[in-house]
Amino acid sequence: MDSTIVLILLQDGVVNGAIYGLLALALVLVFVVTRVIFIPQGEFVAFGALTLAFLVNGKVPGTVNLLLIVGILTFVVEFAVALRSHNWASVPKTLLWAVALPLALYFIAPFIVSPTTPLWVNVIFAMILVVPLGPMIYRLVYQPVAEASVLVLLIIAVAVHFAMTGLALVFFGPEGWRTPPFVTGDVHLGVVSWSAQTFFVLGTCAVLIVALWLFFGKTLYGRALRATAVNRRGARLVGISTNMSGSLTFTLAAAIGALSGMLIAPVTTIYYDTGFIIGLKGFVAAIVGGMVSYPLAAVGALFVGIIESFSSFWASAYKEVFVFTLIIPVLMWRSFSAHHVDEEE
Template structure:
């Protein structure tokens, strides 16, 4: 291996690592606020990429119909809960309406826009909107009633959500893979490295999103409320911060990050209905390496995962996945030896 090959592999690894970093940050975000180890994060990636691929064909993606079904189920759950608590008809209708309005609007726009063959960036924005709305609906349907449960119960629910989304992905998109067109086709030569426009977009989007998340948590009131829940859930509740609203907001952000990651990775690799699992697991490795608590740690670990995967595919392509996932074992061992074991609820 000479310097030029090493440079190409390093650039490829850092590009993939940028996407893994976004997924790692999303997993850390969801866990710190809700205590959910969100295994289906990768499914948002696959749904984002494949929804855009279906829009490219001029058809309505199946994710739109699933969005309407989830919205109806979430609204029914809100109605049932309000009536059970005797809140009255009008509050029940308002609660159900909040679950229906945004999904219905996004779905109607998607159904109208699908055959219009709009430019790529319009279809990409619509794909992100469709997948992002999944976040609060999935939290309401699968997690909200169990928010006081132990992390183990929430993990089991996450496994169920993952299998459900993977199976539905096969129904909506089929077993064939799709590769989306690049958002920027320019190429620049820097020494031995060929830098593509898609790579520049990936790095720029990652840096911009990380900066936006930092500003959101440092400067906005809602961001500080999420930080308060992450630090002390009981204290945040006593101060009037809704854990349910915070959970839905956090899952919305995770869905947005996943959908955006799908658009970034779609032009560089063929995405199948079940590709999100492996992609999400690599983000999960980065999140675990950061202790499911450190955003900078997840960023650095994700870059390391991408570089190791790239060099591993060069030296032993058949074992590249094994090499990446084996990294988690020494990390877990070291953290287990250093940590003070406590009750699960702590």
């Protein structure tokens, strides 16, 4: 292995690590706010990539129908709760975002879908189709059991993963898809030629991380999420709605997952179940950060990406083994260095 091959592998590792870093960020965010180890995070990667691929190829994506069905179910649940409690304050809002929005997108989709539609329009429309699924899943599945134990929430997350994978097969089919790159061309740095798509992915990840940092540090909703992450009971006592925090968290997680899928779709063929493995690698990075530290999760993501890249060169059949084996020493180190903390604390 010469220096040129090393630099090429580092390029691939850094790009993959940036994507895993975004997914790790989403997993840590969901866990610290809602205590949910969100196994289905990878499904949003597949949903975002496949929705964009369908739009780019002039096909109406199955997300249009899926969003409408899930939205109607969400409204039915909200209406049933209001009927029992005689509190109708949330019903109009739910009707607007869970039924009216998906219905409007259902009728708009045929006018957007065209091979001549600009790529950036398809990206925006795909995000609008996928992102609302996040708060809908939270309202349907997690909000009723928000105070359950972490183990119960984990079991539910596994069930949601299988349900979303099955829905992806139904609405997208078993075929694999790719999308055109966002930018074309090469950038020559020394002896290695870096693709412009690589810099686009890294730049997008950096912008998104900065935007999230500003959101959590400078906005009222961001501070509310931080307060909920520190102490759920204390947040409720000062008037912060934990339901709002959970819904907003799942919205951000869906947006990060969908965008990550769109970024990797030009270089990786995406199938209905591809997101699970990608999400698990983000989970490995999140474990490095202890499911609470964003910087450590980012470092872990880069390490995972580089390990995957080099192991695919030396022993491609075992690259997944090398990546997932990283969990064992990390968990052992954390088990020896951490002290027991009760869940409520």
